[in-house]
Each structure stands twice: as structure tokens, then as C-alpha cells.
Amino acid sequence: VSLSYDHGPLSVGAAYQIVNDIGGLTPATSTYGSTYFGVTIPDSSQKIFTAGATYKFGAAKVFGSYIYSHVYPADYRNDSFSTAVQYFITPSLVLDLPFYIDFVHHAGQSGTRITTGPTFDYFLSKRTDVYVGVDYNHLTGAWTTLAAASGSNQPFYGFNSLFEATIGLRHKF
Numbered sequence: 350v351s352l353s354y355d356h357g358p359l360s361v362g363a364a365y366q367i368v369n370d371i372g373g374l375t376p377a378t379s380t381y382g383s384t385y386f387g388v389t390i391p392d393s394s395q396k397i398f399t400a401g402a403t404y405k406f407g408a409a410k411v412f413g414s415y416i417y418s419h420v421y422p423a424d425y426r427n428d429s430f431s432t433a434v435q436y437f438i439t440p441s442l443v444l445d446l447p448f449y450i451d452f453v454h455h456a457g458q459s460g461t462r463i464t465t466g467p468t469f470d471y472f473l474s475k476r477t478d479v480y481v482g483v484d485y486n487h488l489t490g491a492w493t494t495l496a497a498a499s500g501s502n503q504p505f506y507g508f509n510s511l512f513e514a515t516i517g518l519r520h521k522f
Contacts, residue, residue, distance in 0.1 A: 363400040371395050372423055390423035408437040412447075426454045441472045445482075453491050460490025468515075476521045486511040 351364035372390035401414030416429040433447035444467060451462040468482030488496055488509045496505040505511050 358405040359402065360404075361400075361402045364398070366397045368395040368397070371420055390420070390425070393420050393423040395420045410435040424454070424456055428452045443470045443472075444468070445470070451492070453495065455491045455495065458491035458494065460488065460492035460495070462489075462492040463487045466513075477519065479516075479518050481514075481516045483512070483514045486513075 350366075351362065353360070353362040355361075370392070372393045396417075396419050398417040399414065401412070403410055403412050405411075412431070412433040412435070414429075414431045416427065418427040418429075419425070429449065429451040431447065431449045433445060436444045436446075438444055446467050447465060449462075449464040451464075453460050453462070464484060464486045466482060466484030468480055470478050470480040472478045486505075488505065493505070493509050497507065
């Protein structure tokens with residue numbers, strides 16, 4: 350279920366979702382197999398709630414959101430917060446400054462993941478842009494273990510911090 354509200358420069362939205370049949374000791378009985386982030390879990394369900402808002406003023410837009418995710422009885426819970434500022438330096442050049450923090454409680458451990466870094470995006474046309482960005486990730490506790498698990502979408506190769514740089518050209522069809 351979801352709802353949204355838009356009025357002038359303000360946009361607000363929220364959603365709630367339940368996913369059943371996560372985990373289980375017999376992978377054939379579960380859509381997601383027997384593990385969650387590499388840890389074997391019992392038959393579980395996941396409850397997800399998210400809320401966010403944006404507010405635009407002049408050449409800037411401010412973003413904020415919260416995501417709650419709980420897999421029960423598998424002992425996995427995330428509380429994620431994010432905020433960002435987007436600023437159009439010129440009509441063709443935009444700067445994004447995001448900040449994310451994710452608190453995880455998993456398998457009796459807790460941890461934090463912090464991600465931040467600017468991105469500059471230059472629009473060559475309505476459909477083509479070039480961008481350059483950097484980001485920094487720092488992990489503590491359970492997040493360090495999760496990032497090392499097989500199937501992690503961003504391996505940290507045994508470290509608890511990661512710095513990345515990206516340059517790209519994007520064309521929208």
C-alpha cells in the first residue's frame with residue numbers, strides 16, 4: 350500500500366509492504382532460497398515501511414527519507430536514513446550531495462553503514478548527459494560481515510571503508 354501528496358514545491362510519499370516466504374531450510378519451498386545475506390534463516394516474512402519527502406526552492410531541491418525493513422523471525426532489521434541536496438549551478442550543470450546512514454541488526458550483531466559523496470552531472474541535451482562522482486562508504490560491526498558475504502552487491506574485499514570514483518556518459522532512449 351502506498352500514498353503520496355504533491356503540492357507546489359512539496360512532495361511527500363510513504364509505502365508499506367509485506368514479503369512472505371523468505372528463507373526456510375528447504376530452498377525449494379522459498380522464493381528467496383534458504384539464506385538472507387549469506388546467513389541461513391528460518392521461514393520468515395519481511396515488513397518494509399518507507400517515507401520520504403522533497404522540497405524545491407529556487408535552483409535547489411532537498412530530499413529526505415526513512416526506510417524500515419524487518420525480516421522476522423530471522424533476526425534482521427534495517428533502519429536507513431538519507432538526505433540530499435540537489436543544486437542546479439546552471440540549467441545544464443547539477444550538483445548532488447547525498448548522505449546515507451544505515452543501522453543494521455543481524456544475527457545478534459549491530460552495525461552501521463555511512464555513504465556520502467558528490468556527483469556533478471552535465472546535460473548535453475534532454476537525452477544525453479555526462480557525470481563524474483565520488484563516494485565514500487564506511488562500515489562497522491555487522492555491516493562489515495554482511496559486505497563480505499557471498500551475494501553482496503558491493504564487495505569491500507575485507508576492508509571496512511571504500512572510496513569509489515565514477516565517470517560516465519548516459520543516453521536515454
